[in-house]
Structure formats: structure tokens, C-alpha cells
Amino acid sequence: MTDVAIRTPAFTPEPVVDVDLAAPAGLPGDGGRAWVVVRDHGLPVGMLTVDLPASAGEIAAAFTGQRVADPAALRAARARARREGAAVTAVVCTRERPEALRRCLASLVAQDYPHASILVVDNAPTTDATRRVVAGFPSVRYVTEPRPGLSRARNRALAEVGTELVAWIDDDETADPSWLTEIARAFLDRPDAAGLSGVVVPGEIETPAQAWYEAFGGHSKGRGFTAADFTPGAMTQSPLYPLPPFGVGANMAFRTADLRAVGGFDTALGAGTLAEGGEDTLILTRLLLAGRPLMYRPAALTRHFHRRETAGLAAQMRGYGVALTAFYTSLVLHRPWLLVRLLRLAPAALRDLRSADSLRNVGLRDGMPAEFMALNRRGMLAGPARYVRAWWRSKRGR
Known part of the structure; x- marks a missing residue:
């Protein structure tokens, strides 16, 4: 239950805009602030907030990240990816959110990558609303997965995909026009890698709940705009904890063969199950444990439209x-030998849980009500029993 009273204050919407440092533009306004996705020659390189109005010079001065060193080389690399990159299927797993899906599909059919196909998996539909939306996009393929659960929908997609790469995006997101190009470019650069995750920025900040979620770190908590490689055997960080740098299910892509080799997604995890999520984290961890390299590439950008209502955010935080x-x-039930490694990491996890300065709790300094984190902790206590019940249901085909 999420029966915690959280006062919702008055809020002035904060626009989310793109500014390219190669030709910066000012932002008008009369007070308030804006979220700026900073680009350089089209490449996403950072994100910052500015007070309105803001001149082009102020925005450029506020940015402290890395610029594109060689714009001509960037253009050539993107052109090569569009020529030589592997075929990719962009998959959207959805359930009864037709308007969000329509917005998502509009961004996918506008991709600038020529070797792409799009697949929608309609999970346990109760109406024909999703089918009707997909019918408005003739190039999009539609299949149903009658059993509820995001992992079942993802596994159905794996059974359908015939391309070398598969990319995943949520139905409440939109993809940057070069999202698939950047995914293909990354796999060309790292032919040994099994998967990647990109950056997820907010699509809008129009309510207190959306601002609080970004204060918590949003979908890309702790990842930033610096590319990273995670190669088992060469990593300074354990693949088991802390988890944020490895990726997020809202924006990830894999070599299809690698996903099949590790058995696909755990059907006792994911939205639509008692476990409420975690299937993306597990698949990334399983690949690392299997010795397969992963990448983080913020150039592959998507925009997420966070839950607008306080009650929805409360349920999300508990989930x-x-x-x-x-x-x-x-992890422990299916790989009991990992328990020793996890016990060694437990003290660091407990410190992060309690510390106000930890990445996990930093949002509390930015105005996020503490009640959300209390709900999150309540959810943690319920998780193990919920997984066991979900696993038993999945095992029995329920």
C-alpha cells in the first residue's frame, strides 16, 4: 500500500528544451527555470538547469562538460553507422496506454537509421486500443502476448526478432531521431560488446511529482553524459553493487544472440508481476556475470514522460x-554461490541506505519529500517474499 500523505505544493511548470552549443540560442521567460539538454553539433553532451530568461552566453558559460573534439569525425562516424551498421528491431512492450504509445511510435518511425524495424508487443490486452494505434503506422509490426508481465512480453519479442540487434524503449518515452544510429555506431565500435544502455532525460517537468522524480535522479540516476565500458575482469566495480552505472531498461539494446544465450528475461520479475520490476537489472547483471562486456552511451538518448500525479510517483517509489x-x-535463488559476494557488499549497501550524501538519497537535498524514500524502504522489505510468490506463479504457468 502507498497510504502515506504527501502534500503537493503549488508548482510552476519548467520547460525541457534543447540547446546546441554549436549555434546556441537564448531562452525567454519571466522567472522560473528550464531544463536544458545540451548538445554539441547534434550530440547530447549534458544537462543543466537555468533560471529564465537565459542568454545564449549564460547557457554556454554554465556548461562544464566535454565538447565534441572533431565535428567532422562525428559526422563521418554517424554516416558509417548508417551505411554499415547491423539491422536492429526497436521493441515497445505495452499494455493499454494508446496515447503514450502513439507518441512513442511517431518518434520511432522518424528515426534516421535505415536498417531498422519496429515491433509492438501488446501484453495481455483487454481492449483493441493498442491494435488500433499500431494500425495507424503501417510499417510497425504487431503481436500479442496473452500472459501478463513485462518479462513475458520481452521474451515474446525475442522469439519474434530476426535482426542482429534488438533495442528496447518504454511506451511512455520518445526516441531521439538518431537513437538507433547511435546504438548501431556503438556496436560497430565495440564488436565484442553484448549490450548497451543510453541516457534517459525527462520529456517534461510540469508537476511536482515529475520534479521530485528528477530530484531522485530520474531514469538515468548517476550515469551522466560520459560514455563508459564495463568489461568483466577489467572493472573496478562489482557487477552486483552498486547498480546504477550499468544501464536502465527504458533505453537498452543488445545483440539478440547474447540475450538468447543467457535465457532471456526472468518471468518472475518485471512490471505486471508481484516483483514490479527488476528484469532489466537482472539481464544486465547476468550478461556481466557471463563475461560479456556492456557499454553506456549517452549519445543514444530517449525522453521519458514521468508520472504526473503524486500518488503515481508514490506507487512507483515503493515498486x-x-x-x-x-x-x-x-540472483541468490538461482545462483546461491553469489551469496558470499553479496554479503561482502552488504556493509556498503547499508551505509548508502542510511547516508544523506549517497547517490540513492541525494534527491532529499533537492526537495523530494522523505515519505517517498520511506515507501521505497517498505518496498524493499516486501521484495523477497514477493519474488518467491511470483516465481512460484510463473513456474506453475499462472
Whole structure:
């Protein structure tokens, strides 16, 4: 339950805009602030907030990230990816959110990558609304997965995909026009890699709940705009904790053969199950444990439209807690030899849970009500039992 009273204050919407440092533009306004996705020659390189109005010079001065060193080389690399990159299927798993899906598909059919196809998996539909939306996009393929659960929908997609690469995006997101180009470019650069995740920025900040979620870190908490490679055997960080740098299910892509080799997604995890999530974290961790390299490439950008209502965010925060400990329960139940490694990491996890300066709790300094984190902790306590129940249901085909 999420029966915690959280006062919703008055709020002035904060626009989310793109500014390219190669030809910067000012932002008008009469007070308030804006979220700026900073680009350089089209490449996403950072994100910042500015007070309105803001001149082009102020925005450029506020940016402290890395610029594109060689714009001509960037253009050539993108052109090569469009010529030589592998075929990719962009998959959207959805359930009864037709308007969000329509917005998502509009961004996918506008991709600038020529070797792409799009697949929608309609999970346990109760109406024909999703089918009717997809019918408005003739190039998009539609299949149904009658059993509820995001992992079942993802596994159905894996059974359908015939391309070398598969990319995943949520139905409440939109993809940057070069999203698939950047995914293909990354796999060309790292032919040994099994998967990647990109950056997820907010699509809008129009309500307190959306601002609080960004204060918590949004979908890309702790990842930033610096590309990273995670190669087992050469990593300074454990693949088991902390988890944020490895990726997020809202924006990830894989070599299809690698996903099949590790058995696909755990059907006791994911939205639509008692575990409420965690299937994306588990698949990334399983690949690392199998010795397969992963990449983080913020050039592959998507925009997420966060839950607008306080009650929805409260349910989400509790669900994140459930999913986190359900993920660890899955790891231990199916790989009991990992328990020793996890116990060694437990003191660091407890410190992060309690510390106000930890990445996990930093949002509390930015105005996020503490009640959300209390719900998150309640979810953590429920996660192990929920996973066991979900696993038993999945095992029995329920």
C-alpha cells in the first residue's frame, strides 16, 4: 500500500528544451527555470538547469562538460553507422496506454537509421486500443502476448526478432531521431560488446511529482553524459553493487544472440508481476556475470514522460524498492554461490541506505519529500517474499 500523505505544493511548470552549443540560442521567460539538454553539433553532451530568461552566453558559460573534439569525425562516424551498421528491431512492450504509445511510435518511425524495424508487443490486452494505434503506422509490426508481465512480453519479442540487434524503449518515452544510429555506431565500435544502455532525460517537468522524480535522479540516476565500458575482469566495480552505472531498461539494446544465450528475461520479475520490476537489472547483471562486456552511451538518448500525479510517483517509489530486493532474491535463488559476494557488499549497501550524501538519497537535498524514500524502504522489505510468490506463479504457468 502507498497510504502515506504527501502534500503537493503549488508548482510552476519548467520547460525541457534543447540547446546546441554549436549555434546556441537564448531562452525567454519571466522567472522560473528550464531544463536544458545540451548538445554539441547534434550530440547530447549534458544537462543543466537555468533560471529564465537565459542568454545564449549564460547557457554556454554554465556548461562544464566535454565538447565534441572533431565535428567532422562525428559526422563521418554517424554516416558509417548508417551505411554499415547491423539491422536492429526497436521493441515497445505495452499494455493499454494508446496515447503514450502513439507518441512513442511517431518518434520511432522518424528515426534516421535505415536498417531498422519496429515491433509492438501488446501484453495481455483487454481492449483493441493498442491494435488500433499500431494500425495507424503501417510499417510497425504487431503481436500479442496473452500472459501478463513485462518479462513475458520481452521474451515474446525475442522469439519474434530476426535482426542482429534488438533495442528496447518504454511506451511512455520518445526516441531521439538518431537513437538507433547511435546504438548501431556503438556496436560497430565495440564488436565484442553484448549490450548497451543510453541516457534517459525527462520529456517534461510540469508537476511536482515529475520534479521530485528528477530530484531522485530520474531514469538515468548517476550515469551522466560520459560514455563508459564495463568489461568483466577489467572493472573496478562489482557487477552486483552498486547498480546504477550499468544501464536502465527504458533505453537498452543488445545483440539478440547474447540475450538468447543467457535465457532471456526472468518471468518472475518485471512490471505486471508481484516483483514490479527488476528484469532489466537482472539481464544486465547476468550478461556481466557471463563475461560479456556492456557499454553506456549517452549519445543514444530517449525522453521519458514521468508520472504526473503524486500518488503515481508514490506507487512507483515503493515498486522500485520491491523490484530491487526481488532482483537480489532472484540472483541468490538461482545462483546461491553469489551469496558470499553479496554479503561482502552488504556493509556498503547499508551505509548508502542510511547516508544523506549517497547517490540513492541525494534527491532529499533537492526537495523530494522523505515519505517517498520511506515507501521505497517498505518496498524493499516486501521484495523477497514477493519474488518467491511470483516465481512460484510463473513456474506453475499462472
